[in-house]
Amino acid sequence: MNDPGQIPHSPYLPLDPEVAAYNSTSGHLTPWEFAGWQKEVMSWKDTAYLHAGLNPTYPYKISGPDAMKLFADTCVNSFAKFSIGGSKHAVMCNAQGNIMAHGMLLRTGEDEFITFYLSPYINYFVDSGKYDVKGEDLTGQVFMFQVAGPRSLEILEAALQEDLHDIKFLRHRPAQITVESGQVVDIKVLRIGMAGSLAYEVHGRIEDALPVYAKILQAGQPFGVERIGMLVYGMNHTENGFPQVAIHFMAAWHQDPDFIAYLGEAMDYYAGHFAQLEGSAGPDLAARYSNPIDLGWSHVVKFDHDFIGREALAALVAAPRRAVVTLIWNVQDILDVYASFFEKGPAHDFMTFQADTIWSKNGMVSHVDEVLKDGVRVGLSMGRVYxxxxxxxxxxxPIDIAHADLGGEVEIVWGEPGARQKKIRATVARFPIFDLPRNEHIDVSAIPRLAGAVALDA
Known part of the structure; x- marks a missing residue:
């Protein structure tokens, strides 16, 4: 019998005795890194990675005749075209236009959808009684693996022995994989990813997670697949230019007291999970809220329907205040931070080299720093990574429009309020900085098809 004081290993991937460090943010032990962070961060540029660390993905199934209306009322996205087998990056805002939740939304049937990371906010509307829908929490019943990088399609085709070239960006379809035992397992393959490069997700039942993971890993060996841990996964969002809750901004839950009341005692869990606010931006939670316009998601916001936050977002589109950019930090100023640890007197706050801390023992950490121009705050720096x-x-x-020109110089304030602080020079650069071929633009017909694989579109 397991010691109840022990944290269990993740049920979503096999135990590897060679792994030395783990993270417990999700309530189970997930590998921190596998082959070393340098190899892992290069995987989505050179080969591909396999990642299971996002589980559980807060999967929530919504079905019923009013399901589409619910999404149209609560999401900024257009639902004029949303066929079965499609998916969207769904963004939910409050009346002020600030983001309350965002995640993937898959249409799996005529009146059936599965959401990822929209819970618990989407549950709030399901349980409101205003819609003829039914919600089902699938946490602990399903898994999701990410396979991302230029060799990802070849790896999955080798694992499934099936031609997957027909799956277009943001589309998903059923597939099958034969695992080591000889069992044929039903899965779903979706073309999407957080790394910017060609990427896919594999979805299935939790009882099939370990053998499916093992089969993909085995099939990926000839292609140089790398497993990535929680350290590196938290780094690819900044490089790819995909802002994420906690890493880059905070969900504006406290602006909706009715939602807080709906959560009840569960709010204690969420408050603890997202309680750590770090960086020179200080303890003002509201300063870390953001909206889809400031984050570069204007293309997702469609005004062909009424939705919560429409009026506020229309005003921002008409007169944008900020543009999201990448900041490149000055090397000498970074070295000065480290040099302070070899000098007498108070040192600067330590700068963890690979990235600001985003995972803690009990939840996630939001590290946000002030960005100044001539001593005046013009933006916030978030999601620092090497x-x-x-x-x-x-x-x-997200920086004031007047200071968004590429090549401009600003200063980032490093250090907690009240501690020794340093102004680090930074150069305004392109967003995203990732400039390799992107998933949505890649023509997979140029990628060799697996010889002998079954083609769905043949």
Whole structure:
């Protein structure tokens, strides 16, 4: 019998006795890194990675005749075209236009959908009684694996022995994989990813997670697949230019007291999970809220329907206040931070080299720093990471439009309020900094098809 004081290993991937460090944010032990962070961060540029660390993905199934209306009322996205087998990056805002939740939304049937990371906010509307729908929490029943990088399609085709070239960006379809035992397992393959490069997700039942993971890993060996841990996964959002809750901004839950009341005692869990606010931006939670316009998601916002936050977002589209950019941190100023640990007197706050801390024992950490121009705050720096590929310390910054020109120089305030602080020079650079072929633009017909694989479109 397991010691109840022990944290269990993740049920979503096999135990590897060679793994030395783990993270417990999700309530189970998930590998921190596998082959070393340098190899892992290069995987989505050179080969591909396999990642299981996002589980559980807060999967929530919604079905019923009013399901589409619910999404149209609560999401900024257009639902004029949303066929079965499609998916969307769904963004939910409050009346002020600030983001309350965002995640993937898959249409799996005429009146059936599965959401990822929209819970618990989407549950709030399901349980409101205003819609003829039924919600089902699938947490603990399903898994999701990410396979991302230029060799990802070849790896999955080798694992499934099936031609997957027909799956277009943001589309998903059923597939099958034969695992080591000889069992044929039903899965779903979706073309999407957080790394910017060609990427897919594999979805299935939790009881099939370990053998499916093992089969994909085995099939990926000839292609140089790398497993990535929680350290590196938290780094690819900044490089790819995909802002994420906690890493880059905070969900504006406290602006909706009715939602807080709906959560009841569960709010204690969420408050603890997202309680750690770090960085020179200080303890003001509201300063870390953001909206889809400031984050570069204007293309997702469609005004062909009424939705919560429409009026506020229309005003922002008409007169944008900020543009999101990448900041490249000055190397000498970074070295000065480290040099302070070899000098007498108070040192600067330590700068963890690979990235700001985003995972803690009990939840996630939001590290946000002030960005100044001539001593005046003009933006916030968030999601700092070291890009091994671009050999630069970078972060994302929704910055005042007047200071968004590429090549401009600003200052990032490093250090907690009340501690020794340093102004680090930074250069405004392109967003995203990732400039390799992107998933949505890649023509997979140029990628060799697996010889002998079954083609769905044959």
């Amino acid at each position: 890009s091994y590929y671009y050999r630069a310390m970078i972060s994302l910054c």
